[in-house]
Amino acid sequence: MNKMGMISMRLIAGLVAQRNALCLRSWRSFSGMTISQVGSCVGFSKALYLEVEFILLSQQGTRDYNPKQMAIREKVFDTIIRCFKRHGAETIDTPVFELKETLTGKYGEDSKLIYDLKDQGGELLSLRYDLTVPFARYLAMNKITNIKRYHIAKVYRRDNPAMTRGRYREFYQCDFDIAGQYDPMIPDAECLKIVHEILSELDLGDFRIKVNDRRILDGMFEVCGVPDDKFRTICSTVDKLDKMSWEDVKNEMVNEKGLASEVADQIGEYVSMQGGKDMAEKLLQDPKLSQSKQACAGLADMKLLFSYLELFNVTDKVVFDLSLARGLDYYTGVICEAVLTQTTSAPATQERNGPAGEEGVSVGSVAGGGRYDGLVGMFDLKGRKVPCIGVSIGIERVFSIMEQKAQAEKIRTTETQVLVASAQKNLLEERLKLTAELWDAGIKAEVLYKKNPKLLSQLQHCEETGIPLVAILGEQEIKDGVVKLRTVATREEVDVSRAELVEEVKKRCQQL
Amino acid sequence: MNKMGMISMRLIAGLVAQRNALCLRSWRSFSGMTISQVGSCVGFSKALYLEVEFILLSQQGTRDYNPKQMAIREKVFDTIIRCFKRHGAETIDTPVFELKETLTGKYGEDSKLIYDLKDQGGELLSLRYDLTVPFARYLAMNKITNIKRYHIAKVYRRDNPAMTRGRYREFYQCDFDIAGQYDPMIPDAECLKIVHEILSELDLGDFRIKVNDRRILDGMFEVCGVPDDKFRTICSTVDKLDKMSWEDVKNEMVNEKGLASEVADQIGEYVSMQGGKDMAEKLLQDPKLSQSKQACAGLADMKLLFSYLELFNVTDKVVFDLSLARGLDYYTGVICEAVLTQTTSAPATQERNGPAGEEGVSVGSVAGGGRYDGLVGMFDLKGRKVPCIGVSIGIERVFSIMEQKAQAEKIRTTETQVLVASAQKNLLEERLKLTAELWDAGIKAEVLYKKNPKLLSQLQHCEETGIPLVAILGEQEIKDGVVKLRTVATREEVDVSRAELVEEVKKRCQQL
Known part of the structure; x- marks a missing residue:
């Protein structure tokens, strides 16, 4: 449990204090228990227990992607x-x-x-x-x-x-x-x-x-006098230089891993070096390092x-x-x-x-x-x-x-090109039929799952999710064999014949 | 272990018999042991042990995708x-x-x-x-x-x-x-x-x-007289109808799950029915089934x-x-x-x-x-x-x-458009330079990781992996500022100026 234990204790404390004042004196004993054990100890409800679980899940270092x-x-x-x-x-x-x-x-x-x-x-x-x-x-x-x-x-x-x-x-x-x-x-x-x-x-x-x-690192350890069996462990310590100061790294080498102080100092001189091709050439001439074949x-x-x-x-x-x-x-x-x-x-x-x-x-x-x-x-x-x-x-x-x-940007999470909508009642079947026609033609299309949605809520759905086009059906359009194609951004509407709708949607989406 | 145990026993027996005749009399005792235990028992080498592991891994129901x-x-x-x-x-x-x-x-x-x-x-x-x-x-x-x-x-x-x-x-x-x-x-x-x-x-x-x-299933169970607490378990048995005959399913209902035989028979009549919208209409009139609200x-x-x-x-x-x-x-x-x-x-x-x-x-x-x-x-x-x-x-x-x-088809596993090749020696640097130019221009390009590869082996690589084009560099081409562009399928070669190479590769790949 360690760190996690602390977090879960605090969470449970918070949640339970809100809804359930039992057992508050026993918090200290939770350390080292699993959350199930804690749960059954304080006797809180399944639902509360699940909420704690969820918070813990994300505290545990995994996450959902929305x-x-x-x-x-x-x-x-x-x-x-x-x-x-x-x-x-x-x-x-x-x-x-x-x-x-x-x-x-x-x-x-x-x-x-x-x-x-x-x-x-x-x-x-x-x-x-x-x-x-x-x-x-x-x-x-x-x-x-x-x-x-x-x-x-x-x-x-x-x-x-x-x-x-x-x-x-x-x-x-x-x-x-x-x-x-x-x-x-x-x-x-x-x-x-x-x-x-x-x-x-x-x-x-x-x-x-x-x-x-x-091979350069190992050669460096070799010429600095690191014992063979300490190459890997000293290598691990050197690896910490991006997180720790040289003093701390040296301290670990000398006091934890038993390296002689002057050996560590020699390593210290090398590991402060940065360069390019020229540095490789220079080091090939280095009297000490050039002693090492590797x-x-x-x-x-x-x-x-x-x-x-x-x-x-x-x-x-x-x-x-x-x-x-x-x-x-x-x-x-x-x-x-x-x-x-x-x-x-x-x-x-x-x-x-x-x-x-x-x-x-x-x-x-x-x-x-x-x-x-x-x-x-x-x-x-x-x-x-x-x-x-x-x-x-x-x-x-x-x-x-x-x-x-x-964070500030609006990012689309779907690719829908057109929403099939209606301003009038009782046109669900017509909407579904047109939507299926569009799907079958490879157009990315949506339709609201309501019998009689309001036009406003259909347009709002487009605004919220970034759908660029709306194909609006009404009694008159159906009679005329057309669809009113609306561009969400400009609010422009034109009648497009049903036969040409697929091509028109494709053309407009390419232009966007 | 069960089935897996049998497989691993056979595998180990086969492998060990090949290389190591120890302990053969003890095979029978392996059942129920893990492979590590078996391994240490017969004392075979780490390498042999790993081979057994690999075969087992794929026997265990996971797989690599090539x-x-x-x-x-x-x-x-x-x-x-x-x-x-x-x-x-x-x-x-x-x-x-x-x-x-x-x-x-x-x-x-x-x-x-x-x-x-x-x-x-x-x-x-x-x-x-x-x-x-x-x-x-x-x-x-x-x-x-x-x-x-x-x-x-x-x-x-x-x-x-x-x-x-x-x-x-x-x-x-x-x-x-x-x-x-x-x-x-x-x-x-x-x-x-x-x-x-x-x-x-x-x-x-x-x-x-x-x-x-x-709801139809539950209603059916209800009107056939299945006790409430057996709905889910009888449902599980019905689910097996795609793998078992009705006789076996009935047998499980009656003998394992304690359903009365005539209740099972009534279920049997319903579950043999298939249809469409008309069947739904007909069943709504069914004197028995229509008794159930759900x-x-x-x-x-x-x-x-x-x-x-x-x-x-x-x-x-x-x-x-x-x-x-x-x-x-x-x-x-x-x-x-x-x-x-x-x-x-x-x-x-x-x-x-x-x-x-x-x-x-x-x-x-x-x-x-x-x-x-x-x-x-x-x-x-x-x-x-x-x-x-x-x-x-x-x-x-x-x-x-x-x-x-x-299985019979040849499927490309890369999308490489062009291989940068050379017929002459000592042109590695020129090949690498051209390849980087192509990468930077968004062209999918490969180059063989050899100082002096043979032209034949470069062409073979294209044949094997389906790369359609080869850009061939030679002393003369470099002098002239051109590249010999070869179409692998037709073996045609034309000189293309270095400045136009990217566009030419793009154009040809679109035509393929």
Whole structure:
């Protein structure tokens, strides 16, 4: 329960105090109980109980999308999918749950956030934590050695939700991955190009794409004197630099993870470095770092990557940043993360400063990814490797920003072109007949489900939902074989012959 | 374990016998164990263990969709969504899990099929069983009294999978619902019109839409002498008439559910009746059935419904069928179910005969729904009712049929318009530059991730994936500021100036 417990206590207290004064002295004992237990304790009604449930549901980090939010969501997805298809990607889908073992040992310290299903007989199942591990499982299972695919689907994490900042326990990921043995850095460059295209098209304000390479990080740890078995855990600590100051990060390295203070200081010097292709060239000459074979391999690839990024015309936003570490265990090469650099769009949090602070407070990562050449092999019977690189768009944060932007705007949630209406009574049957004619001709049409609706309420429905045209039927129109076609915005009305109505509606909707 | 246990035993036996001869005498003891327990018992390797897992995963009633299946799925969704939008629907989304209590008491005998999440602290959660209950919860929670919405999402049932017939444990539902207090039978008629439109457009062969009304069923039970408290359970038995013969159904009524034989016989007479508007009129005169007020209300509405269906021009496929009962508890009025009547499309099962048998063996229901006027009230604090009617398209069966149809066809899984290629070496940078130009102009373009790919392998990639155009770069073309544009199908090649390439690709793709 922890945080949730506190919230539910307060909610229940509020609700019950309103309607039911029982048991108030026992609130303190609720911590650690489930809401059902609390409910039966205070003996409140089923209905009240359900209301508490609903509030709790949304407090728990999931949410419903209402029609306006869906309209925004579909627009964002459309932009992203168009980009993925422009780059020649196919799409796949995998189940929402995987065998528990499939997810085990892939996520490092984050594994505790996996949702498990109850054992109801059969195998143990868990909800997917990301789309990358299921993708790797899919490749191994189907012996696929090269594919370029995108996958848009929900993933699940038992994390602390922070919904105003777009952090949920159920959230979408939009992943694009390239699997296959290719010449170095070409797919890697395409992935960064894709992030650049999507963030530009979504028009979220200025952004930066940080890149680094796990081999450079590991080489850096090696030459700084980090013991081999501490590489991954120190990497996790470095990853916190976007949320914590260097002092706090160093403190964790030294006091929690037992690193020597001077080793941490050496790391500190490297992780403050940011640059471009020139920095990769300079570091290749660094007397200490150049001692590490894997650092050199990473730096040479970084140089090559930047040369491709120049051809793709995206170096304006890409920064080689030695502090970028990424949390997940499975990365083996290039890693990247995109952040918005404007302060305006979403509420900033106090903790977010450190290295990012200088250039404006970041609203957090909106895309991330990297190369994971070993993951598919973990699922293959013979350990055959399939090199992969991918990026994931953190779409929930994008939704949050778009929703805030759209708050003032009127967004249509339907696409209806024409409402079939009548000013007179007893014309329901005629209205239904005409509506069906329009549907059958592919026109998006509505009719009010009333026998005798008032013309005013029919017109109001159009105003409210943005329907641009009204086809009005009356005794006279029916006799004359015509329909009065009204443009809602201008209130103009013209008689259109029934035979020409479909073409006329199509023509007018194209002009709108 | 049951069936699954048998399968996993056979799988493990086969795999282990191949690679590992240990423990063969202990197979019999595996029944009832989980695969992890079996794995650790026989001590086989992690890799072997994973292979078993994968096979089991697909045996468990979930599946991955490969790119070809996704292409089919998107085409089907597109048809359905176009229809829903044509009828002026908005869309919403809800979380994949709900509080366990939200689902409790809504599904009658089927509740045992609900997937629960493990209790990891916090509230008890279950995977959604359908989209109707979350919709009702959404309406009550947001105090929405009228909406026309569609929702396409996955639902979860711990049922026996029958994957060749399109029955999975994770499957899509495509729901369209109209909520609100309206004049009778108008929204109901629109729902049936929608089913008619979708099944016609999907071109799955001939179909029938059966309709009935829970009030007619209840009235029938009443006048036949079924005790009040047995209405719902006898209704469940009647629902099996599409899978069982009347003899077996009667047997269940009499021997399992304790109904008098002559009561069952009277029900038997009614449930063999099928017709249209005329049958509703006739039954309104039926000396016995007309004794029931609720039967009369249902029959009068059925007459009205058919008069609207005539206006919508869909009575050719709609049958008033007294044997239609539907399994779920929450229906209160009109119910419907659509079945395909052709024997060709999917493997028929032996059990499927009975009433449907005369007109060809049914491949099962592809759509169903009904009116549920009480469900929203179950979630409202003050019990305020919101009348609702909805239909759900059983899309997995549709996918199965479409996939079988498409087996021979070549279906494109990408939309790439042009491949940027080269016949000469050392032109990677030029290829990447041109590709980025095309992407930036909105052209769907690919480039092979090789420094020096052979022209043949570049052309083969186009043949295999259906890319219609190739933009070929060579030293001479670069010097001349042109690109050799090749049409894959005809092998024609023409030089196009670099400045005109984008327009030329767009023009040609429109002509294809």
